[in-house]
Amino acid sequence: METSARLAVVSGGGGGIGRALCRELSQRGYEVVAVGRDLRRLRDLEVLIARAADTGPPGHPPVRGVVCDVTDETETERVLSALGPVDVLVNNAGTAESAPLHGTTLRSWREHFAANATSAFLLTRHVVPGMRERGHGRVVFIASIAARAGTPYTAAYAASKHAMLGLARVVSAEVAGTGVTSNTVCPSFVRTPMTERSVRRIAERTGRTPEAARQALADSGPLGRLVEPEEVAAAVGYLVSDAAACVNGQSLVLDGGGIQT
Structure with missing residues (x-):
């Protein structure tokens, strides 16, 4: 273990990637607080991690769920x-919907930016000053390959993830040399409930079976399969570790080699 009673905050902790992140950080010795809006999912997460700790090596700190709308400034503070x-801090909260540009509503645009970019801004703005004062801290943004390339039918999602990536890069420039780092993980499609919702929408719109729609997503990149949540968590585990103390302002792409820019 590289940590001792340090605190990690994971936004969107009750989701598919969020659960894997909480497990990874707990196993690394962090006390983990998962923040999100769904109390039931947060309680399920607490039970899941507690059971894993009971059957695993001793010494894993607990994971605690805290209800918080991370798009609300007052509540977040x-x-x-x-x-x-x-x-x-792992900025993992987010949302994703697909629509052609002409079918993207202003409401959807605003919701994507609130969930994917504003939440990360509010959380990061609060924690970075303290990290700088203490001379140590890690901020990781869970973005997407959509933060690095444009694809059809993702105007709101891709633009908001580009905003997240831009924020991460600004933070990295401001904290360079302070002992604080800011990095981004950009996976392709991850095997999560959010992706399953995308699968259902594709199946409904195209007449494909869910299996065929899921395979189409898997085949959209060279990896040939969906990324597992644990693979995203492992990348984050590295970036928050002492071994990554010199890694700052980087984007770790998890897609099997498709994005080269």
Whole structure:
């Protein structure tokens, strides 16, 4: 274990990637606070991690779920202020819908930017000053390959993930040399409930079976399969580790080699 009673905050902790992130950080010795809007999913997460800790090696700190709308400035400030010093922040909260540009509503546009970019801005803005003062901290943004390339029918999603990536790069420039790092993980399609919702929409719109729609997503990149949540979590585990102390302002692409820019 590389940590001792340090605090990690994971937004969107109750989701598919969020659960894997919480497990990874707990196994690394962090006390983990998962923030999200769905109380039931957060409680399920607490039980899941507690059971894993009971059957695994001793010493894993607990994972605690805290209800918070991370797109709301007042609520986010209140929750983070109550937690105390944060050593690791993983900006994982997000949403995804697909639509052609002409079919993208202003409401959908705003919702994507709130969930994918504004939440990361609010959380990061709060924790970075304390990290700088203590001379240590890790901020990781869970973006997407959509943050690095444009694809059809993803105007709101891709633009908001580009905004997240831009924020991560600005933060990395501001914290360079302070002991704090800011990096981004950009996976292709991940095997999560969010991706399954995309599968259902593709099946409904194209008449394909869910299996065929899922395979189409898997075949959209050279990896030939969906990325597993644990693979995203492993990448984050590296970026928050002492071994990655010199890694700052980088984007770790998890797609099997499709994005080269």
